[in-house]
Amino acid sequence: MAEKKFRVVHYINQFFAQIGGEEKAHIPPEAREGVVGPGLGLKAALGDEAEIVGTVICGDSYFGENMETASAQVVELIKKFQPDLVIAGPAFNAGRYGTACGAVCAAVQRELGIPAVTAMFTENPGADIYKKDVYIIPTGDSAASMRKVLPQLASFALKLARGEAIGSPSEEGYMARGIRKNIMADKPGAQRAMDMLLAKISGQPFTTELPMPAFDRVPPNPPVKDISKATIALVTSGGIVPKGNPDHIEASSASKFGKYSLAGLDDLTPDTHQTAHGGYDPTYANEDADRVLPLDVMRDLEREGKIGKVFDYHYATVGNGTSVANAAKFGAAIAKDLKEAGVDAVILTST
Amino acid sequence: MRLELGKITIRDVAFGPQTKVEAGTLYVNKDELVSLVKEDPNIKSLTVHLAKPGEEVRIIPVKDVIEPRCKVSGPGGIFPGFISKVETVGSGRTHVLSGAAVVTTGKIVGFQEGVIDMTGPGADYTPFSQTYNVVLDIQPVDGLAQHEHEKTVRLAGLKAAAYLGEAGKDVEPDSIETYELGSFIETAAKYPNLPKVVYIYMLQSQGLLHDTWVYGVDAKRILPSIIHPNELFDGAIVSGNCVSACDKNTTYHHLNSPVIKELYKHHGKDICFMGVVITNENVTLKDKERSSSYASKLAKMLGAEAAIVSEEGFGNPDADLIMNCNKLEGYGIKTVLITDEYAGRDGASQSLADVSTKADAVISAGNANEIIKLPPMKKVIGDLSVADIIAGGFDGSKAADGSLIVELQVITGATNELGYSNLRGIGY
Numbered sequence: 011m012a013e014k015k016f017r018v019v020h021y022i023n024q025f026f027a028q029i030g031g032e033e034k035a036h037i038p039p040e041a042r043e044g045v046v047g048p049g050l051g052l053k054a055a056l057g058d059e060a061e062i063v064g065t066v067i068c069g070d071s072y073f074g075e076n077m078e079t080a081s082a083q084v085v086e087l088i089k090k091f092q093p094d095l096v097i098a099g100p101a102f103n104a105g106r107y108g109t110a111c112g113a114v115c116a117a118v119q120r121e122l123g124i125p126a127v128t129a130m131f132t133e134n135p136g137a138d139i140y141k142k143d144v145y146i147i148p149t150g151d152s153a154a155s156m157r158k159v160l161p162q163l164a165s166f167a168l169k170l171a172r173g174e175a176i177g178s179p180s181e182e183g184y185m186a187r188g189i190r191k192n193i194m195a196d197k198p199g200a201q202r203a204m205d206m207l208l209a210k211i212s213g214q215p216f217t218t219e220l221p222m223p224a225f226d227r228v229p230p231n232p233p234v235k236d237i238s239k240a241t242i243a244l245v246t247s248g249g250i251v252p253k254g255n256p257d258h259i260e261a262s263s264a265s266k267f268g269k270y271s272l273a274g275l276d277d278l279t280p281d282t283h284q285t286a287h288g289g290y291d292p293t294y295a296n297e298d299a300d301r302v303l304p305l306d307v308m309r310d311l312e313r314e315g316k317i318g319k320v321f322d323y324h325y326a327t328v329g330n331g332t333s334v335a336n337a338a339k340f341g342a343a344i345a346k347d348l349k350e351a352g353v354d355a356v357i358l359t360s361t
Numbered sequence: 362m363r364l365e366l367g368k369i370t371i372r373d374v375a376f377g378p379q380t381k382v383e384a385g386t387l388y389v390n391k392d393e394l395v396s397l398v399k400e401d402p403n404i405k406s407l408t409v410h411l412a413k414p415g416e417e418v419r420i421i422p423v424k425d426v427i428e429p430r431c432k433v434s435g436p437g438g439i440f441p442g443f444i445s446k447v448e449t450v451g452s453g454r455t456h457v458l459s460g461a462a463v464v465t466t467g468k469i470v471g472f473q474e475g476v477i478d479m480t481g482p483g484a485d486y487t488p489f490s491q492t493y494n495v496v497l498d499i500q501p502v503d504g505l506a507q508h509e510h511e512k513t514v515r516l517a518g519l520k521a522a523a524y525l526g527e528a529g530k531d532v533e534p535d536s537i538e539t540y541e542l543g544s545f546i547e548t549a550a551k552y553p554n555l556p557k558v559v560y561i562y563m564l565q566s567q568g569l570l571h572d573t574w575v576y577g578v579d580a581k582r583i584l585p586s587i588i589h590p591n592e593l594f595d596g597a598i599v600s601g602n603c604v605s606a607c608d609k610n611t612t613y614h615h616l617n618s619p620v621i622k623e624l625y626k627h628h629g630k631d632i633c634f635m636g637v638v639i640t641n642e643n644v645t646l647k648d649k650e651r652s653s654s655y656a657s658k659l660a661k662m663l664g665a666e667a668a669i670v671s672e673e674g675f676g677n678p679d680a681d682l683i684m685n686c687n688k689l690e691g692y693g694i695k696t697v698l699i700t701d702e703y704a705g706r707d708g709a710s711q712s713l714a715d716v717s718t719k720a721d722a723v724i725s726a727g728n729a730n731e732i733i734k735l736p737p738m739k740k741v742i743g744d745l746s747v748a749d750i751i752a753g754g755f756d757g758s759k760a761a762d763g764s765l766i767v768e769l770q771v772i773t774g775a776t777n778e779l780g781y782s783n784l785r786g787i788g789y
Contacts, residue, residue: 142709178789189789190704190712192727192769194485199699199780200619203669203724207697208631210722211556211667219725219785220702222716262605262752263703263730263768288604288752289676290644291568293507331605331676331752331770333705333730334714361644 016060016171019088020049021098021114023107027067035071035106039080041087042067048156052097055164060171064091070106073113080110081117088114089122095171096122100129100159101136103151112140119144125170127184129163137185145170146185240354243321245344247329247337248295248302248361249287250278259328261288267327267340269347272320277306289330290361302359321353329360362452363541364591367433367534371460374411374493380525382532387429387461387525389495398497398520403513405502410742412464412494415480417739420496422474422747423773424465424603425518426489426611429458429526432595440596442577443516444523451591456529462492462613463525465518466743467499470511470570474751475606475773476735476765483735486775488782489613496742497521511570515601518612540591540625545635549664552633559635559665559694560590560620561656561685565602565609565673566641572601573610573673575639581648585640585656587663590621598639605752607729607775608701610673614774619781620669620699635663640685642678653684660694667695672778675703675729679714690719701726701776702786706768712786726776727784729753730768737763 024034026047045053046065053062066087073080088096096118098111108130115126129147130137137146147166149159162183169176179186195202202219209216234240251259257268275282278299285295285302300306303324311317325344329337348356370385377388391409399407412418432438435453438445464477477489484490499517501510542548549557564573566581573580575588575598588597598615621637628634640656643649660668668689672682682700689696702712702725712728741763748759753770760766769775776784 178787186788188709190702190708190728190786191789192731192784193787195783195785198619198783199724199726199777199785200623201780202785203620203671203697203699203780204623204627206722206724207558207667207669207695208627210695210697211632216722218721218723219787220700220712220723221788222718222720222723223711258749258756260755261750262770263706263755265755289567289571291571329676331703331729333703333710335705335710 015058016094017063017092018056018060018167019091019093019096020045020052020062020065021084021096021111022047022049022065022067023110024067024069029067035069037069038072039066039068039083039087041065041090051156051160052164055160056168059168060095063093068110070104070110073110074106077113081113084114085117085121088118094124095167096124096126097163097167098126098128100149100156100163101134102149102153102155103131103134105135108134108136109139112136112144112146115144116140127163127167127170129159132185141185142187142189147183148185234355237317238315239318241319241321241352242308242317243348243353243356244303244305244308244324244359245356246303246324246326246359248359249285249328250283250295250299250303250326251286253282253284255284255286259286259326261286261328262331264328264332265336267325267344269323269325271322272305272324273322275305276309278303287328287330287361302361304359321351362589362591363539364452364594365454366538366540366594367454367456368459368536368538369456369529369532370535371458371493374413374461374495376411380528382458382528387458387493387528389525394521394524397524398517401513401517403502403505403509404499404517406500408498410496410498412479412496412742414491414493418479419738419741420464420466420477421741421743421745422466422469422751423477423606424470424474424514425600426613426773427463427518427522428613428616429461429463429522429529430596430616431456431523431526431530433530437595439523439526440519440599442574443519443599447576449592450595450597451589455595456526456532456534458526458529460492461525462489462494463518463522464489464494464496465499465514466496467514468501469744469747470507470514474603476771477773478735478738481736482733483772486769486772486784488774495521495525498742511601515599519599540594542590542634545663548633548635552629555631555633556666557635557664558624558632558667558669559660559663560624560637561660561668561670561689562637562639563670563672563678563681563685564598564639564641565678567644567677570602570604574599574601580641581643583641585638585652585659587659588637588639590625590637593618593621605674605729605770606773607753607770608674608726608778610777610779611774614777614779614781619779620671635665642674642681644677649681649684653681653688656685657688657692660689661692665694669697669699671699671780675701676714683715683717683720686720687717697722697724699724699726699778699780701778702728703730704728704786706730706732708789724780725786726778726780726782727769728786729770729776733767733769735765735767
């Protein structure tokens with residue numbers, strides 16, 4: 011008995027649909043039954059296990075100029091085919107097309123909850139934007155590499171459709187997504203360290219297990235012009251929260267930050283405040299939270315007229331083991347809030 | 362200095378009228394053990410449990426794990442500075458109850474301790490699911506200050522391990538490992554053509570529940586120093602920390618320090634092992650600069666051409682790790698680092714709090730933020746209610762059926778940075 015074939019929808023642009031070049035790049039999304047253009051080769055590569063039930067086409071300019079609407083329209087058209095899987099491209103080195111392929115795959119995964127895959131040249135701007143979210147098979151920079159890439163794209167797509175475990179980028183041939191996963195190595199860490207050291211000593215090649223990322227350096231802002239007029243906020247990663255930790259900020263690996271009123275407070279005491287931080291000796295912060303969030307001296311400066319005003323709220327999270335991505339997200343949200351409130355300067359305290 | 366480690370393989374543990382080792386079984390006289398540990402007036406109550414590999418048992422919160430050992434010959438005794446007098450250890454003969462462990466649990470000291478599951482998916486991540494564990498559930502007297510509480514539990518574990526270790530004193534070991542390393546001059550002269558390697562052994566020293574002890578001295582009060590590798594085998598380094606238990610070295614890890622064993626294995630073959638430099642991870646910048654300068658200088662003075670550096674912990678100590686790396690590489694010493702990662706639950710974040718282009722040879726012990734579901738266990742030793750507040754747990758970690766959804770961070774030894782386990786991080 012023949013098994014049910016996987017239903018595949020193929021996304022391509024106006025050029026590969028043979029509608030036209032730049033002069034037709036403005037066309038809105040449309041759907042056609044069956045295969046169009048490179049879909050023919052893809053169909054052959056997919057073999058008996060899957061069937062391309064429909065093709066969705068969109069002009070590159072239209073997509074690029076109306077990203078949100080276009081994505082939604084494309085997803086809606088794709089949905090009607092009730093697919094198990096979506097394949098977009100290959101886009102080679104076409105920048106707008108690559109970006110559209112990435113966006114379509116990401117939206118399909120998110121909105122329809124089905125797997126999607128695309129293919130493009132490693133330097134296509136779409137690759138940089140979407141490789142974190144979407145599996146992208148690398149191609150050459152022109153359609154000359156179509157024949158080579160279609161079988162790779164098809165076999166990877168079938169793996170996704172079957173729900174098979176996807177191995178590392180080097181095993182499977184997709185672009186590294188910059189995601190760290192855990193595996194059990196065949197040797198303990200100490201032995202791997204020794205092997206790596208011996209290679210490094212003798213000048214043999216070795217591969218570090220953790221390539222160093224580019225570090226985000228933030229240039230300091232210009233000095234505050236008149237500090238005696240400035241509203242100054244206190245923000246801490248030292249976990250100072252109202253007693254009882256009302257937002258349940260985690261002791262480590264924080265998933266959130268809190269915003270708490272300082273209005274009417276002159277001094278933080280063991281009755282009013284505590285730390286939520288699990289990464290340092292909490293005794294001294296719990297005795298006197300001003301040691302981490304120096305409200306008491308800020309109030310002195312406020313009374314003496316040395317600063318304009320202490321902002322009525324403080325923000326707190328826990329730095330301990332909190333991922334840089336989360337920390338950056340908290341930072342952006344807090345900064346936005348402070349700017350909207352007209353705060354002039356911030357004192358950041360850590361532990 | 363030459364030390365024989367006589368390994369007595371323990372294959373089972375049971376309570377009995379007399380504490381002894383017989384045919385691979387460790388028998389424990391519960392009353393004797395309890396009365397010994399309860400000599401400490403800070404202990405209100407103490408219950409002893411046994412936990413064996415494969416049993417449906419969860420131990421939470423875990424403070425320390427200690428391997429029972431005893432000194433058979435040679436100067437000093439086990440855990441100098443705590444259980445024995447402060448005398449230089451590391452020579453003569455020491456017997457090890459290999460496969461047995463003391464685990465301390467009880468009322469949580471801070472909010473920061475570990476989990477050991479004896480079976481199920483969590484068991485794959487901790488080496489202590491494979492040991493026959495004598496678990497001390499310790500409740501302190503009311504109102505005991507945190508620092509005293511920590512000390513009480515730490516000493517209780519060491520006492521119990523030394524007491525059980527004595528049971529192996531007159532037992533014929535199943536195997537004997539010999540570790541010998543002479544003076545620096547002898548060692549260098551013996552292998553003039555082999556590259557000289559030094560091990561930089563970073564010790565957690567950030568404060569309460571983040572401390573490590575060397576011959577009874579708090580490691581945050583030391584200048585980096587040279588220690589003979591054999592001294593660790595007799596318990597010269599003791600753990601006082603269990604915060605984010607995945608990458609904290611239990612006393613068991615120090616006693617079985619895996620990089621030291623690797624260096625010994627290769628010594629005289631393809632490297633010349635010159636020694637171990639211990640350094641700390643204090644919280645102030647001044648201390649970090651001083652300690653990294655001092656530790657790398659000691660390595661240079663030992664003639665190191667290459668070095669392995671192991672971190673303990675994450676975040677703040679990442680700065681110490683990178684300073685050590687930069688300064689060692691600055692001396693031209695080829696350096697390999699062992700660390701773990703905090704890449705976020707989705708693995709998409711940057712793994713370390715500090716980085717350097719000089720850190721081109723790094724071993725990753727895994728992403729500690731990865732989420733794991735631990736199914737309920739029939740028996741819980743300790744207190745499951747702490748699961749929401751231990752580091753790596755979060756509000757809602759504990760489901761009504763007793764299962765836990767937590768980060769690997771909570772599991773004792775999961776991403777150990779001495780390189781004890783096989784878990785590693787990989788780029789996808």
